[in-house]
Amino acid sequence: MAIVLLRVDERLIHGQVVVGWGGPLHADRIVVVDDAIAASPWEQELYCLGVPPEMEASFATVDDARAQVAEWRAGSRRVIALVRDIPTALRLAEGGILAGEEVNLGGIHHAAGRDRVLPWLHLNDGDRETLRRLAATGAVVSARDLPATRAVPLDELLGSGG
Template sequence: MSFRLFRIDERLIHGQVLVGWGNRLGLDYYVIVDELLAVSDWEQEIWASALGGATAAEFLSVVETVRRFSELDAREGRGALLTRDPATMRALAEHGCLDGRRVNVGGLHDGPGRRKVLDYVHLSPGEFEDLKMIARHSTVSARDVPTAREVALKNLEPR
């Protein structure tokens, strides 16, 4: 298994992921699963520019990720799989891609229908249901950076 990180973070590629997680885990490549980015070459270029060319990025749809998951997970090096939202990660879980893995919830910020559960995690009841579904396949917890305290799923329920 070459994937070292499965993360839900609406910012996708940014400092915490690249410096905090990337450096700590020695990541060599990123797979970003996002329906809109998967079909937009110019947006992919913008997002990939954050990597500075030193690390590879691939932008895929859910269907393509599921189809190629074994190949992606068997790549040489260490990878991260990122989604913008819990629903996308749930789709991957429902197709067996997350069995026995750990899913990290990172930056999900304030928005319509969301409630603050941590400084860096705001969830709607539907998003929490997505996380519970993911937890049927994998361990789900929140942590903004690798050195922070891990917060269990049961402590993420919006109230």
């Protein structure tokens, strides 16, 4: 499998992803899946400032990324795919496209109406319902801040009610 990380992280490309995940996972490509950034060359330039020269960065709309998932899986490149939020992850996963893939919940920060679940993960009721829908597509949802830490499975994140 060439998708080494599929992560939900509001900050997208930043040090924790590039160094903390990219290094240990030997990633050589980062794909940001975000409709707005895919249409914004100046934002793409800003995000590329945080990418080391040995890694390629690219930007895709959700629809384009859905069409590329099979290529990422089969390819020789070690891909980190990043989305900004849980609804985008669900859009990417619709129809079972991410069945069997681990979706990592990374930095989802405090905002009005969100409760702290983990130090880096804050969710509201809508987020929880969207995560249930994401898991129902066959994606394996968990939270982990770095590769060396324990993955917290979705049922544990949501409590006994799942």
